[in-house]
Amino acid sequence: MPPKKQAEEKKILLGRPGNSLKSGIVGLANVGKSTLFQAITKCSLGNPANFPYATIDPEEARVIVPDARYDWLCEQYKPKSRVPANLTVYDIAGLTRGSSTGAGLGNAFLSHIRAVDAIFQVVRCFDDAEIIHIEGDVDPIRDLDIISEELRIKDIEFVEKALENLKKQTRRGGQSLEMKKLKEEEATVERILEWLQSGKDVRKEHWGPKEVEVINPLLLLTAKPVVYLVNLSEKDYIRQKNKHLPKIAEWVKEHATGDPIIPLSICFEERLSRFENDAEVEEECKKLGTKSALPKIITTMRTVLNLGSFFTTGTDEVRQWTIRNGTKAPQAAGVIHGDFEKTFIQCIVYNFNALKELGDEAEVKAKGKVMTKGKDYVVEDGDIILIKAGAAKS
16 A cells, blocks of 8 residues: 655744734835835825934834625625724834844834734835935845844844853753753754754744744744835836846745745835825726735735634624634634633634625525534634623623
8 A cells, every 4th residue: 555645744833823913014224114104004104204214113003904705795784883804014114234233223123023923024126316225226135135134143142142041040950840841942942043043034944833832932033924025116016027026036935935025116005095095096007007016915914924804794793803814713702802712602603605605694594504613613714703602700
């Protein structure tokens, strides 16, 4: 008999286990981060300016997640209240060469990146004599190298400190269970340090469950998922051509395999954000034979954060809730209200796809697509759920 094929080992996710995760817009100074923040959040919180460090404190805003399923449900139920899913985005001050050792805004900048769960890394590929480049000229590969190196240098510093603290504790010796655990932790931290010193990012290794438990509290910068945003001129974005794009794809393939690359034109997005309504935006895009990159940027970030959605529906409210994929029903109920997780009894569930295909709830029930599930049910992206919970103990 031929040997059984082994199932590919699932990569364990790094990062916080929560649902309310944050993304930070990161890049060198003057690459378009604050202008992107304004366009993506449709607000004037950011501080775009033609000089480095115009953004000193990270600005924060919530961005509505575009989802055709949510739109369809609102159209179907015409509810009094509509609550879409959102993604929290931070505009973080520009990094510069030497930030890891305190240059520019240095350590403050890097601490702001530590506080987010994922990174939108903006790379400049447009020439504009009026917008200065902190390194003197436009060279995206050099910029990618600078950011990659600065984040890794800072991680090495964090890991060396953690290792030093662990060694102080393991020097005491002994055979207790606590000491055994500390020694295992020390071995993991040594492995992380070797990995970083070899020039690799933490997110690019397959770590075991116990190793992930050690990595997550370190809040390492190179452990965070990254979406690369390539900022083109409007002309290059519309024709989808730029001399730097193949080199960037090559760099990402070599240093950050699998990380998404999204070309966009921040000046074009900023121009679209000035239109009065969506119809005008659509008309402008149709005229130019292109579309806004922002919806793709937001949905891609949700994907790399491993986030999904479930819905609660009715004529009073249609609401899209955000959860980590793989979440069980009681924990999903807890997103609606903390007490629901503790007092969860069961949930009545069917998927959006069944509802859309069959047209209405009555038909979904008639076709036997409505399920009653217990505590072990893993919520699927697009599930429509009714939670049944007991009374909370006072």
